[in-house]
Amino acid sequence: MVATTIVPPNDPQSPRWLLDLQEWRTVPYTDVQQEILDGEGYGIVSYTWGYIADDGKPASDPPEGLLWDVPAVQGWTLAEARQVMQSVGTRYIWWDWMCVPQSGERMRPWDEKLDLGKVQGEEIAKQMHIYKHAKKSIVWLHATLWERESxxxxxxxxxxxxxxxxxxxxxxxxxxxxxxxxxxxxxxxxxxxxxxxxxxxxxxxxxxxxHETELVDRRGCRLPGKHFWYGDQATxxxxxxxxxxxxxxxxxxxxxxxxxxxxxxxxxxxxxxxxxxxxx
Incomplete structure (x- = not known):
């Protein structure tokens, strides 16, 4: 599938794109069926990756529909990260790599006609609304394995x-x-x-x-326990x-x-x- 060269219009309350985990492609938020948004909605993931960015290289096997490259990191592949994202529990997720324009020294240059720098700023500016409207979420602690002491x-x-x-x-x-x-x-x-x-x-x-979001480890596993504040999983x-x-x-x-x-x-x-x- 060839990436569309049309940038969806900006809505200050909603993301421009979501990632379809099932089809492994990004889609405009407005193309997602309303019954899905009203039902399971979309999920989000919080993680940190800048400190392990792999010298501005693009990752292999990115989803279809992107107008930019996905950055590669050291320590895990995009395919491994994709598996972890399944633990969110929704078909559509807001994942910054796929939903906010990315750049790097060895990554595909942005198309100047698309003004992706402006788009990037607009998507970051409404992150609070994107998080607020998400139905599910995970915090990915990818340097941790619950099966080991830490x-x-x-x-x-x-x-x-x-x-x-x-x-x-x-x-x-x-x-x-x-x-x-x-x-x-x-x-x-x-x-x-x-x-x-x-x-x-x-x-x-x-x-x-x-603050109520469950923590998952490198493999997408949750940490169970009886004394946790919001339930039986660590948040x-x-x-x-x-x-x-x-x-x-x-x-x-x-x-x-x-x-x-x-x-x-x-x-x-x-x-x-x-x-x-x-x-x-």
Missing amino acids: PIKDLLLLCVKDEEDREEQENERPAELQKHTNSVMSLLKHAHETERWTRSGWTLQEGVLL VGDLTVPITRLAWEIAIAYFIKSQGYEPDVGSPIPKRTHAFARLP
Whole structure:
């Protein structure tokens, strides 16, 4: 199929193109049947790839209908990524490589008549609307395999027991909490180092919009668990829960230590904060 040379008109609320995973081709958003959009809708994927771009080379076996080349990356092929995208669960997805004009030193030059630079800017500018209207989504942590130990997996599975469950003596609890705090910070540091999605500026914005989105690993597998915030699979929100809870408790502990009494926060103060307040 020869790529069409017509760029669909811009709609500030909707993407210009979607990728048809079944047919492996990009199609104008307006060509997708309305009953599909009203039903399963389209999905989106958040991931980071710039740091492994393969010297501006184009990827092999791109979908049909593109007006630009898809960038190649080191570590996995486009065919492997295509398999992961099936885990989104929709036929049509918004995938930046296929739906936002791409360029690279060794990639096909843009057709000047199509003004793809302007098109690129317009598609990026409405990303919030594109994410908001998507019915399904995944965050692809392609540097991680759930079957193996990793800092990000440990961070997700981290669970602090309530003080009632602790066997330590009263005077040992502050030391244990200090140890726990150091452990959380160490896990966070190593998660940043090993999984770039956790520290990319682009994905930070996407993560805010996708806090209930499930995390998938390199192979498109989800991480199951009974204690996760939004269900039985790890989500973006679960990455922040241990850190947010710890920061909140430390802030309350600082108030108690400096003022000598508990602040009114509208909910019961965890007993653990008093142990934090006893730390030097």
